[in-house]
Amino acid sequence: MDWRERYADKLTTPEEAVRVVRDGDRVVIGMHYQTPLGLCRALAARADELHGVEIENSIATFASWWQDDAPNNFNVRSFFLQASDRPAMRKGLLDYVIAPPTRSDESYWLDRKPDVFLTSVSPPDDDGWCSFGMSVWGAPEVVAVATHVIGEVNDRFIRTGGNNRIHISQIETLVEAPTEWKFLRRAPRTEEEDEFTAVICSLVASEIIQDGDTFQLGTGTVSAAMAPFLSEKRDLGVHTELIFGGIPALVEQGVVTGARKTVHPGKIVGASFGPLTADEFAQVDGDERYELYTMSHTNDIQVIAAHDNMVVINNALLVDVTGQINGETIGPEIYSGTGGAFAFAVGALHAKNGRSVTVLPSTSVVNGERRSRIVAMFPQGSAVTVTRGYADIFVTEFGIARIKGGTLRRRIEELVAIAHPDFRAELRADARRLYGV
Numbered sequence: 001m002d003w004r005e006r007y008a009d010k011l012t013t014p015e016e017a018v019r020v021v022r023d024g025d026r027v028v029i030g031m032h033y034q035t036p037l038g039l040c041r042a043l044a045a046r047a048d049e050l051h052g053v054e055i056e057n058s059i060a061t062f063a064s065w066w067q068d069d070a071p072n073n074f075n076v077r078s079f080f081l082q083a084s085d086r087p088a089m090r091k092g093l094l095d096y097v098i099a100p101p102t103r104s105d106e107s108y109w110l111d112r113k114p115d116v117f118l119t120s121v122s123p124p125d126d127d128g129w130c131s132f133g134m135s136v137w138g139a140p141e142v143v144a145v146a147t148h149v150i151g152e153v154n155d156r157f158i159r160t161g162g163n164n165r166i167h168i169s170q171i172e173t174l175v176e177a178p179t180e181w182k183f184l185r186r187a188p189r190t191e192e193e194d195e196f197t198a199v200i201c202s203l204v205a206s207e208i209i210q211d212g213d214t215f216q217l218g219t220g221t222v223s224a225a226m227a228p229f230l231s232e233k234r235d236l237g238v239h240t241e242l243i244f245g246g247i248p249a250l251v252e253q254g255v256v257t258g259a260r261k262t263v264h265p266g267k268i269v270g271a272s273f274g275p276l277t278a279d280e281f282a283q284v285d286g287d288e289r290y291e292l293y294t295m296s297h298t299n300d301i302q303v304i305a306a307h308d309n310m311v312v313i314n315n316a317l318l319v320d321v322t323g324q325i326n327g328e329t330i331g332p333e334i335y336s337g338t339g340g341a342f343a344f345a346v347g348a349l350h351a352k353n354g355r356s357v358t359v360l361p362s363t364s365v366v367n368g369e370r371r372s373r374i375v376a377m378f379p380q381g382s383a384v385t386v387t388r389g390y391a392d393i394f395v396t397e398f399g400i401a402r403i404k405g406g407t408l409r410r411r412i413e414e415l416v417a418i419a420h421p422d423f424r425a426e427l428r429a430d431a432r433r434l435y436g437v
Helices: 014-020 037-044 086-090 139-145 191-207 247-252 278-284 301-305 341-349 408-417 421-435
Strands: 026-029 053-056 074-078 094-096 116-121 148-153 173-176 214-217 237-239 268-270 290-292 310-315 318-320 355-359 363-366 369-372 393-396 399-402
Touching (some): 014 148, 037 173, 191 393, 191 399, 247 278, 301 310, 341 355, 399 408, 408 421
Parallel strands (some): 148 173, 237 268, 310 355
Antiparallel strands (some): 363 369
16 A cells, blocks of 8 residues: 555645744754755745744755745754855855754754754655655754654655664654656766866875775765775774765675774664665665664764774865864855864874864965965954864875874975965964974
8 A cells, every 4th residue: 555545644735844833933844865855845825924943054045035035934043054044144044053062962052942843855665764865964862862754755865873772653644755866976076176176085095095094074075986996895894974976886795894983883883874876875775774863973073982993084274284173164154164173183183093174176266366274374354163182184086194283383285285275374383483493
């Protein structure tokens, strides 16, 4: 029997389902692949009639909450901005949540009990279990405390192990997903980006990652592209927030086995998949080696630190010559978010033989001008995502800098040496002026 027939009493339209939202409610939206497009659109259409509604919509705002970019009665919050969010942030339509580190025994981003949870789920199986599909994030924690849970059923969703499931009895009403839903796609890279990415990833693979290591990959042009460069390694493990494309191939090649992992041995662990191809999703669907958990577990510093030989690889927007890492702002302007960068950097350096790697191209082009991404001092208002006390290894296309435990003088020398040659003399002069070394 089709799930629609079995659960006809729960099936309704998106417009009817979101009638449950009342003035003053906190509404949490399923993140990333979980974002329920039909339900979001139906709720957005009620913006003029509702008042004081808070919408927690972090990681993937696929549906616009504002008609013609005009303010309305919604207070939309996010703790991680993507490209589609930045215009709304600049216009003051979006509130940025500065999220603290997480622990497995708490949901750090739920500062208020949610009234309504809108999320995508898979069709129920014969026992009534639905999957959150390609992403778990904080969904099980929200389900446990939300007053109303509404599911948008997407028959393209996969199933994994871990705590990636919800029973139909926990869902108040169901709607069908719109047909235009698509898998997330990797952002295209320029030829220059492909070139420096290949150099940086090759350096990390050959000089830093060793057989038997467990690794994490952060979001970003370079770090997310790392997996294909690890094909010559053996017995690697994965404990990460996002499981990126290329990792399924490493699993099939026998490169990623998790055989030497000290936590979740033999399992590929994450809170969500990143952009994968349809073929990759078909490959991981139902494979018990893949386990998705809440980000309060994957990003728990204590859990990360419990992994021997943990190597974390994260992008940065800017790095200063003393080792401070900025991965979230351009000056005072919010660009992305802390994400898991801080937790994984700290966790790795508390792990036995752990290493924290920050990857970045040496320059970027801003308004037609090429600028160094290694700087003497951050612009005023910049965030420090990872403090210099937890700085370890940096890699650009010009080499590797290892600064953990180094003096201020040595840190400056190491980081200037991997800056673009056109900026090294200026960086040295600025460092002497600012730091006296």
